Each structure stands twice: as structure tokens, then as C-alpha cells.
Amino acid sequence: MRDRINASLPAGLVSRVIDLEKRKGITRSAIVEAALESFLSPDGSDMQEAAFTRRLDRLSRQASRIERDLHITTETLALFVRFWLTITxxxxxxxxxxxxxxxxxxxxxxxxxxxxxxxxxxxxxxxxPEDIKRDESAPKPPGSDGA
Incomplete structure (x- = not known):
């Protein structure tokens, strides 16, 4: 279904539409429709910004996983060294x-x-597991008193 819109345009713009109509062999309606589609659709900078945002979100999630893995590695090594020094x-x-x-x-x-x-x-x-539910009655490991 198509609706009709009446618009007043400057004479110079109308003459450019008529010239394009003659050169390309397309209707004025098609030209105006294409111009409106172009105007209303996201432009290159909006699309680029969206792509950057997605990429930054992905990098942020990767950095969070790396930080978590590093924390686990550090704690694992520290517990092992403490255990080894204690029993050896x-x-x-x-x-x-x-x-x-x-x-x-x-x-x-x-x-x-x-x-x-x-x-x-x-x-x-x-x-x-990603989220380990901490038992509040369990003793806290040394150095985790929040200080």
C-alpha cells in the first residue's frame, strides 16, 4: 500500500529532481523515495559507532574473563605455595x-x-563455577578481611 504526500520544495531542488529523472529514466516518486530512505536510514557514522560499541563490549567481556582467570591463577598459586611450605x-x-x-x-x-x-x-x-555462593559461616581465608 502506498500513501500520497504533498510537499513544497524549492524550485532549484525540483529542477535537479527533474534533471535526474530525465538522465536516469526513473520517476520523481522513486527519486524522492530513495532520498527519504537514505535520509531516514542510519548513516555510515551511526553504523560505525554501533560496530565500535559492539567491539568494545566484546573486549570488555574478554578483559573481565582475563582478570577473573588471573585472579584464580594467583590465588591457586598462593594457596599451593602456602600448603607446600607448611607441609614440607x-x-x-x-x-x-x-x-x-x-x-x-x-x-x-x-x-x-x-x-x-x-x-x-x-x-x-x-x-x-562462575559464581561460587559463599557460605557465610565458613571461615574466611587469611587476608580476605576486606582491609
Whole structure:
């Protein structure tokens, strides 16, 4: 369905529409319709701004995930180091050489398992829920008193 609109235009603009009508072989209505469509549709800068906004939103979400993963990594390492230092007794000087050999074996095993997990696509972060509901009755970890 089409509706009729009567509009008053300056004489110079009307003559330009008539010239275009003759050159292109299209109707005045088609010319005015195309001009209105162009005027009413988002222009290049609006479309570009929308694309930038989407891209910035995506980058913001990626930065948030990286920040979360870094926080988990830091906390995991800190807990491991604290645990390891707490349970590892000092060595006798005589046992130092055998401990170094055993340590190298364990490290090689660790690197092998790590390589297998990385190749398989298994990720430690995937095992951690996004939102862990904290039990308020549970003791708070050291250093998390909000200070």
C-alpha cells in the first residue's frame, strides 16, 4: 500500500529532481523515495559507532574473563605455595641429592600431565563455577578481611 504526500520544495531542488529523472529514466516518486530512505536510514557514522560499541563490549567481556582467570591463577598459586611450605619438612644434607632426583622426576611427570591437558583442551578454569555462593559461616581465608 502506498500513501500520497504533498510537499513544497524549492524550485532549484525540483529542477535537479527533474534533471535526474530525465538522465536516469526513473520517476520523481522513486527519486524522492530513495532520498527519504537514505535520509531516514542510519548513516555510515551511526553504523560505525554501533560496530565500535559492539567491539568494545566484546573486549570488555574478554578483559573481565582475563582478570577473573588471573585472579584464580594467583590465588591457586598462593594457596599451593602456602600448603607446600607448611607441609614440607627441612631435609637432611645427606638426603638432598636423592630429593633433587625425585623432584626432577616429579616435575617431569607434572610437565607431561600438563602437556596432555593442554592438548586435550581440558582447562582448570572450566572446572571452577562462575559464581561460587559463599557460605557465610565458613571461615574466611587469611587476608580476605576486606582491609
Amino acid at each position: 619438612p627441612p631435609l637432611d644434607p645427606d638426603a638432598n641429592t636423592s630429593a633433587q632426583v625425585k623432584g626432577r622426576e616429579r616435575f617431569e611427570g607434572f610437565v607431561e600431565v600438563l602437556g596432555q591437558r593442554l592438548q586435550s583442551g581440558d582447562r582448570f578454569f572450566n572446572e571452577i
